[in-house]
Amino acid sequence: MAKEQKFAPNSEKKTSWTPFVIIGLIFAVTILGIYLITQSGDADPNSGSSSTSSSTSAGSSNGSSPAETAQSQPIANYANAPSGATPAHFKGSESAAVVVEEFADFQCPTCAVVHPRMNEIVSQFGSRIRFVFRNYPLRQIHRNAYDAAVAAEAAGMQNKFWEMQNLLFTNQARWSNAAQPRPLFEEYAQTIGLNIEKFKDDMLGLVAQRRVDLDLQRAQALNLSGTPSILVNGRPVNSFETTSIAQAIEAELARIEKSREAAEQAPAEGGESPANSSDGNQ
Amino acid sequence: MNNGITNQNEGWRLHAAFPVAACIAALVGLADSAYLTAQHYSGSEVPCSIISGCELVLTSTYAEIFGIPTALYGALAYFAAFSLSLLVFYGYKYLWGLFGLLTIGMFAFTVWLLYLQAFVIQAFCQFCLLSALTSTILFVIFLSSRLFSRS
Numbered sequence: 001m002a003k004e005q006k007f008a009p010n011s012e013k014k015t016s017w018t019p020f021v022i023i024g025l026i027f028a029v030t031i032l033g034i035y036l037i038t039q040s041g042d043a044d045p046n047s048g049s050s051s052t053s054s055s056t057s058a059g060s061s062n063g064s065s066p067a068e069t070a071q072s073q074p075i076a077n078y079a080n081a082p083s084g085a086t087p088a089h090f091k092g093s094e095s096a097a098v099v100v101e102e103f104a105d106f107q108c109p110t111c112a113v114v115h116p117r118m119n120e121i122v123s124q125f126g127s128r129i130r131f132v133f134r135n136y137p138l139r140q141i142h143r144n145a146y147d148a149a150v151a152a153e154a155a156g157m158q159n160k161f162w163e164m165q166n167l168l169f170t171n172q173a174r175w176s177n178a179a180q181p182r183p184l185f186e187e188y189a190q191t192i193g194l195n196i197e198k199f200k201d202d203m204l205g206l207v208a209q210r211r212v213d214l215d216l217q218r219a220q221a222l223n224l225s226g227t228p229s230i231l232v233n234g235r236p237v238n239s240f241e242t243t244s245i246a247q248a249i250e251a252e253l254a255r256i257e258k259s260r261e262a263a264e265q266a267p268a269e270g271g272e273s274p275a276n277s278s279d280g281n282q
Numbered sequence: 283m284n285n286g287i288t289n290q291n292e293g294w295r296l297h298a299a300f301p302v303a304a305c306i307a308a309l310v311g312l313a314d315s316a317y318l319t320a321q322h323y324s325g326s327e328v329p330c331s332i333i334s335g336c337e338l339v340l341t342s343t344y345a346e347i348f349g350i351p352t353a354l355y356g357a358l359a360y361f362a363a364f365s366l367s368l369l370v371f372y373g374y375k376y377l378w379g380l381f382g383l384l385t386i387g388m389f390a391f392t393v394w395l396l397y398l399q400a401f402v403i404q405a406f407c408q409f410c411l412l413s414a415l416t417s418t419i420l421f422v423i424f425l426s427s428r429l430f431s432r433s
Binding site: 019030033037039117241242 | 369
């Protein structure tokens, strides 16, 4: 009883409708707020144009749920899209049946977080995959992203692409908002032992830029909605957790193994080649 | 319905702080989760400037449960917590127990979400941490009220 008394409210405050009016108001304000934010958000982003989208919209194009993980459908024009910069920067086995392609923006914070995870994936799967890195600088929202991509390509011209890629991601916070990022890129070039004069020339030259542009063309043709975008034989992985990416790769490996077994069991009809030929074309 | 209206007591002024504090914390949590819900549906960029990897959390598989944004569950829970604590303040004292059950559920959910961020997604989101803080505050308010009433 004593306990109840302690919680007994003030009867003077008992205005029967007041709390319900307040609750109704709060409800209305919340709904209105959600509506207004949703409307303002709908006005700007991607109505099909990938280059203007932000990193948070990655994996949610066409209203698809970010909860989709393992095996999504391959992107329709994956096989016919421009090939991107050739030869591509890759790790793993060149002839692996599973190609994991990451489209990333060096200035995108999520890409920096995903970077060590992709390294983990590469170590985990080794020669069972071919990990390809593609530049997808979102210039509209990341002012230094394009220059960073060119810096990575310029380093690649001295066979130090991966070293520069690593430095750019790990030092992202340092150069992202710099008014002049190039001196910082030159500092990284020195750190990894590049010929600095050649690096400067290559930064200004057309070859490195052309490679970035080719990757961009591929990303845009694939209609990727943001960065990072990770494709496993053309199937988007819509979660960036290491386990989800690994699961998507495992699923693709299993699918290929299954089709290979099926091809081996079936009578040889016209000598159709198994597994590899079907990759990315479905 | 009359049983929500009880006698006045000198102890009330002190204890009124509990539902009032709960109202404030629930409103903060409601604003936070409603904002995240709106951003989820609009697909626009959430300003994740404080903690790197915030986007990672907001686009993870756990950003939705059964096809509904996790933030929306939070918004509903905070709205319920606000409504209950306000009603308690206005005399519907018996709803405090229901409020307590809600805060226990919210706190358990918070612990699970924190675990996911720390060990599964391996990234934190400042908006999610704010929500974790407000739901923890609600839980602490309820616990304190029980402890206080015993003394």
